[in-house]
Amino acid sequence: MGVTIYEVAREAGVSPSTVSNLLNGRSGRMLPETRARVEAAIRRLGYRPNRAARQLRNGRVQVIGLVVPSVANPFWGAFARHVEGAALTQGYHVLLCNSERDPDRERGYLEELWDDGVTGVILCTSLPSLTHVLPLVKRGLKLVTFDRTAQAGDPAGLTNISVDNVVGAQLATEHLLSLGHRRLGFISGALGSVNRKERYDGFRAALVAAGLDPDDAVVWSEAYEDTFGDLDAAGLGRAAAREILTGANPPTGIVAINDMCALGVYAGARDAGRRVGTDVSVVGFDDIVLADLVDPALTTVRQPLADMASTAFDNLRSRLESPATGPGHSLLIRPELVTRSSTTPPV
Amino acid sequence: MGVTIYEVAREAGVSPSTVSNLLNGRSGRMLPETRARVEAAIRRLGYRPNRAARQLRNGRVQVIGLVVPSVANPFWGAFARHVEGAALTQGYHVLLCNSERDPDRERGYLEELWDDGVTGVILCTSLPSLTHVLPLVKRGLKLVTFDRTAQAGDPAGLTNISVDNVVGAQLATEHLLSLGHRRLGFISGALGSVNRKERYDGFRAALVAAGLDPDDAVVWSEAYEDTFGDLDAAGLGRAAAREILTGANPPTGIVAINDMCALGVYAGARDAGRRVGTDVSVVGFDDIVLADLVDPALTTVRQPLADMASTAFDNLRSRLESPATGPGHSLLIRPELVTRSSTTPPV
DNA sequence: ATGAAAGCGCTAACAT
DNA sequence: ATGTTAGCGCTTTCAT
Numbered sequence: 001m002g003v004t005i006y007e008v009a010r011e012a013g014v015s016p017s018t019v020s021n022l023l024n025g026r027s028g029r030m031l032p033e034t035r036a037r038v039e040a041a042i043r044r045l046g047y048r049p050n051r052a053a054r055q056l057r058n059g060r061v062q063v064i065g066l067v068v069p070s071v072a073n074p075f076w077g078a079f080a081r082h083v084e085g086a087a088l089t090q091g092y093h094v095l096l097c098n099s100e101r102d103p104d105r106e107r108g109y110l111e112e113l114w115d116d117g118v119t120g121v122i123l124c125t126s127l128p129s130l131t132h133v134l135p136l137v138k139r140g141l142k143l144v145t146f147d148r149t150a151q152a153g154d155p156a157g158l159t160n161i162s163v164d165n166v167v168g169a170q171l172a173t174e175h176l177l178s179l180g181h182r183r184l185g186f187i188s189g190a191l192g193s194v195n196r197k198e199r200y201d202g203f204r205a206a207l208v209a210a211g212l213d214p215d216d217a218v219v220w221s222e223a224y225e226d227t228f229g230d231l232d233a234a235g236l237g238r239a240a241a242r243e244i245l246t247g248a249n250p251p252t253g254i255v256a257i258n259d260m261c262a263l264g265v266y267a268g269a270r271d272a273g274r275r276v277g278t279d280v281s282v283v284g285f286d287d288i289v290l291a292d293l294v295d296p297a298l299t300t301v302r303q304p305l306a307d308m309a310s311t312a313f314d315n316l317r318s319r320l321e322s323p324a325t326g327p328g329h330s331l332l333i334r335p336e337l338v339t340r341s342s343t344t345p346p347v
Numbered sequence: 348m349g350v351t352i353y354e355v356a357r358e359a360g361v362s363p364s365t366v367s368n369l370l371n372g373r374s375g376r377m378l379p380e381t382r383a384r385v386e387a388a389i390r391r392l393g394y395r396p397n398r399a400a401r402q403l404r405n406g407r408v409q410v411i412g413l414v415v416p417s418v419a420n421p422f423w424g425a426f427a428r429h430v431e432g433a434a435l436t437q438g439y440h441v442l443l444c445n446s447e448r449d450p451d452r453e454r455g456y457l458e459e460l461w462d463d464g465v466t467g468v469i470l471c472t473s474l475p476s477l478t479h480v481l482p483l484v485k486r487g488l489k490l491v492t493f494d495r496t497a498q499a500g501d502p503a504g505l506t507n508i509s510v511d512n513v514v515g516a517q518l519a520t521e522h523l524l525s526l527g528h529r530r531l532g533f534i535s536g537a538l539g540s541v542n543r544k545e546r547y548d549g550f551r552a553a554l555v556a557a558g559l560d561p562d563d564a565v566v567w568s569e570a571y572e573d574t575f576g577d578l579d580a581a582g583l584g585r586a587a588a589r590e591i592l593t594g595a596n597p598p599t600g601i602v603a604i605n606d607m608c609a610l611g612v613y614a615g616a617r618d619a620g621r622r623v624g625t626d627v628s629v630v631g632f633d634d635i636v637l638a639d640l641v642d643p644a645l646t647t648v649r650q651p652l653a654d655m656a657s658t659a660f661d662n663l664r665s666r667l668e669s670p671a672t673g674p675g676h677s678l679l680i681r682p683e684l685v686t687r688s689s690t691t692p693p694v
Numbered sequence: 695a696t697g698a699a700a701g702c703g704c705t706a707a708c709a710t
Numbered sequence: 711a712t713g714t715t716a717g718c719g720c721t722t723t724c725a726t
Contacts, residue, residue, distance in 0.1 A: 015713045053703035055399040077424030096443040362697045400719035
């Protein structure tokens with residue numbers, strides 16, 4: 001197929017090892033003259049090293065895996081783009097996988113990636129238990145989890161990167177409270193995932209701190225039957241809002257589990273004949289690009305996505321490139337509230 | 348590292364070639380008894396073939412490249428997800444690259460992918476010329492372009508898959524015309540890419556067919572300076588709509604180059620004190636998930652994305668797996684108009 | 695029906 | 711300072 005290191009060696013009148021030495025930054029032990037000759041040969045022949053051979057020999061590739069619930073979701077799309085950007089600057093490529101939040105798919109992907117020689121993966125999951133990927137971690141897979149805080153029973157040597165969901169949800173809820181809302185709603189998918197649970201905890205904590213009974217809040221958390229999947233956070237928000245707002249004693253302020261869900265709430269409110277920002281206030285979570293585009297512009301809890309993505313990549317890379325395992329750690333990023341027009345005092 | 352084929356062979360009391368034969372579907376020439384023994388050994392040892400070794404030997408990998416402008420854009424995110432889904436069913440993986448519509452990045456990625464042993468790529472580009480990737484194609488890279496129709500001077504053996512942009516834009520424009528609009532606007536990024544140009548042509552064709560002078564239309568196509576990039580189609584739509592709608596003799600109906608741009612137009616209209624679906628009608632292109640979620644729901648030209656994605660993958664795979672090159676061809680998909688609430692008769 | 699052996703392209707001891 | 715060489719794990723003729 002392509003030009004091999006032997007042909008370069010012959011062209012330059014040296015041995016393959018000299019070419020290899022140059023290629024691997026060991027040009028110090030080489031006559032400048034020789035070096036120039038080899039470099040010229042490489043250029044003349046348009047030589048490019050065969051990665052498969054390199055990988056077979058060295059056991060590693062400059063590729064990381066990225067497992068997200070679904071890139072069709074703008075939040076994950078944006079995250080993927082940032083990860084890819086960070087990887088690119090370090091000469092790494094990104095293998096993309098959509099898990100649909102299915103543990104079996106997560107595990108299956110990690111195994112496939114491992115077979116591909118990929119030894120580092122950023123796994124975006126919020127599953128409370130990581131037992132399904134434990135065998136891989138034991139074999140040496142370096143894992144950075146994103147969107148999931150450390151849990152008891154996690155394997156050692158793991159890095160977790162997540163926004164502080166409790167604080168974020170508190171900020172959102174306190175904002176509604178400070179506007180004068182007293183009857184609040186919380187709309188989410190099933191609370192089985194740790195980040196949703198944490199956001200819910202933050203929501204309740206804020207209510208308690210304000211002297212309210214959190215059990216009076218209207219909570220819509222899709223039951224075990226996963227009708228909507230992750231893809232359709234918007235569909236879920238829409239159905240939930242429609243039901244809640246047409247029910248008895250509807251809330252005047254709603255905390256949505258994330259921005260896509262909040263956009264669904266917009267639609268559901270419309271279906272129910274209410275207007276967001278007037279009849280009902282809505283706060284989201286994430287601050288996706290669309291949040292500032294919709295009408296009314298969405299008040300939301302911002303995740304510093306670009307920073308988090310490059311932190312995740314950098315951490316993974318350093319663990320990939322340095323032999324030391326380290327104890328692993330958790331990074332909890334503090335989010336901030338971005339106030340826009342979807343939240344107003346109650347009528 | 349892992350278990351090798353030699354260990355399996357020893358465990359089963361056979362030679363490596365027998366194991367390899369089994370692995371490669373040549374189990375017919377084998378005593379059922381032997382076969383069972385090998386299979387048991389594989390299972391017992393948890394053997395998984397080393398892909399790098401396989402690739403080095405065979406020269407191919409079950410990986411395709413996917414180059415999109417940016418997965419942060421929901422349209423491309425959705426497309427990427429569909430491609431990955433199609434690939435998965437055939438045991439292929441997808442290496443994701445964001446080109447930002449930069450020819451240098453496109454070329455750079457293709458070269459990197461080639462070095463990785465990836466010989467098939469779905470390239471989402473609308474660049475009129477493909478000269479920057481020609482060297483790779485000559486070396487044997489199989490290319491399927493998406494979102495770009497065949498152009499004169501294209502290398503042979505190329506498959507192009509695209510929606511019929513001319514027809515799509517015509518449908519959009521005719522719809523506005525049939526509603527009674529006479530003063531129309533067209534909002535787009537620079538018309539340097541073939542799909543934008545085609546949509547613009549369709550827009551003009553519909554105007555001409557209706558007996559209108561297309562030069563009377565208000566056309567906003569961002570000049571050479573790329574202030575917004577592809578990422579920010581929405582920002583562009585917003586700025587354009589704001590300017591156009593506050594200018595003299597504003598249009599009553601607007602065709603936006605795509606849905607993200609249309610959502611920007613919504614915001615720009617709002618900035619200008621107009622309401623979409625009442626004061627001004629807007630048609631988009633793509634039918635992303637959000638189109639049905641926003642207020643008013645967006646009338647748009649639907650691209651059958653899932654079908655197009657699997658067609659693109661299937662075509663690439665068949666060219667990858669069969670030695671014949673074939674003449675290459677273009678697939679022009681006919682889009683359909685989805686009428687929603689953003690378009691109404693002019694006031 | 696099964697095995698032996700060469701070699702894919704590269705790297706790193708280990709020579710010289 | 712540079713060259714020789716032995717594999718990394720797999721597949722595939724070519725033997726047996």
